[in-house]
Amino acid sequence: MRAVPPEVWRGTPVALSTASVYPEPTAAAFELAAELRYDGVELMVWSDQVSQNIPAVAGLVERYGVPVLAVHAPCLAVSQRVWSADPIVRIRRSVAAAATLQARTVVLHPPFRWQRRYAAQFKDEVARAGEHAGVALAVENMFPVTRSGVRTVPYSPGFDPTDVGHPHYTLDLSHTAAAGSDALAMLDRMGNGLTHVHLADGSGAARDEHLVPGRGTQPCAEVCERLTDTGFGGVVVIEVSTRRCRTRYDRTALLAESLLFARLHLQPTASRAAPKPGAAHSGRRTAHSSH
Numbered sequence: 001m002r003a004v005p006p007e008v009w010r011g012t013p014v015a016l017s018t019a020s021v022y023p024e025p026t027a028a029a030f031e032l033a034a035e036l037r038y039d040g041v042e043l044m045v046w047s048d049q050v051s052q053n054i055p056a057v058a059g060l061v062e063r064y065g066v067p068v069l070a071v072h073a074p075c076l077a078v079s080q081r082v083w084s085a086d087p088i089v090r091i092r093r094s095v096a097a098a099a100t101l102q103a104r105t106v107v108l109h110p111p112f113r114w115q116r117r118y119a120a121q122f123k124d125e126v127a128r129a130g131e132h133a134g135v136a137l138a139v140e141n142m143f144p145v146t147r148s149g150v151r152t153v154p155y156s157p158g159f160d161p162t163d164v165g166h167p168h169y170t171l172d173l174s175h176t177a178a179a180g181s182d183a184l185a186m187l188d189r190m191g192n193g194l195t196h197v198h199l200a201d202g203s204g205a206a207r208d209e210h211l212v213p214g215r216g217t218q219p220c221a222e223v224c225e226r227l228t229d230t231g232f233g234g235v236v237v238i239e240v241s242t243r244r245c246r247t248r249y250d251r252t253a254l255l256a257e258s259l260l261f262a263r264l265h266l267q268p269t270a271s272r273a274a275p276k277p278g279a280a281h282s283g284r285r286t287a288h289s290s291h
Helices: 026-036 054-064 087-101 116-129 172-179 184-191 218-229 248-265
Strands: 013-016 040-044 067-070 105-108 136-140 143-149 151-154 169-172 194-199 237-238
Touching: 013 026, 013 136, 013 248, 026 040, 026 054, 026 248, 040 143, 040 172, 040 237, 054 087, 067 087, 067 218, 067 237, 087 105, 087 116, 105 194, 116 136, 143 169, 169 172, 169 184, 172 184, 172 194, 184 218, 194 248, 218 248, 237 248
Parallel strands: 013 040, 013 237, 040 067, 067 105, 105 136, 136 169, 169 194, 194 237
Antiparallel strands: 143 151
């Protein structure tokens, strides 16, 4: 099931976003990351109470032996009041959480357009928030929203953070699909500021699909290979949607396939080989039914 056994894997770390197990809870992500031998997790801080409780998260790290490699700040539309209604406070708490959990990166979305005061402060806050904690605040590319045929950009000043310029970036390939952006061109624009990658896919539909990499139109393999060839020093995070999975077995299969894809294409050029048909599903020995 794994292209390279984790015991000898020395490539770019591949982490599992805790959002990838939704609607299962944060604890399930740690369990599955340990079972499938991911290198760590990205903690999505949102409505799940455990995700907001950093001592509880530290307990999961200890229990499963899976480190937190990044923290995704509560900046989704549904998490605007998690920790605080003040988005600056949420950034600072996210940085403190990352420092406590020894994670190197905090993932942030650009401000929403209605957050005018926050938008005016955002660039300066991002630039200085991690200075003392040694945490990189990596601003993520987003996408327009289409409703009733009307396309709008809900982010200020836009959905492409390279238009503003930040020290660190997160490249999300599901978002490039939804935006109709050229992922490789965006990778080039992010340049040495590219710190973090959300590896997922999209069909090009005007919505955030978070498909398993390789199942859509995005250059997921090319991005991974470019990262390896250029000496990328960050983390690649599997952030896929498994919400339609009816059982834990099905969810485990998708997360195993995603990990296999990432490790195959993050290998050095001489080691890369095409996966055999069905390889992604050949080793689901420990998958079990959903609770």
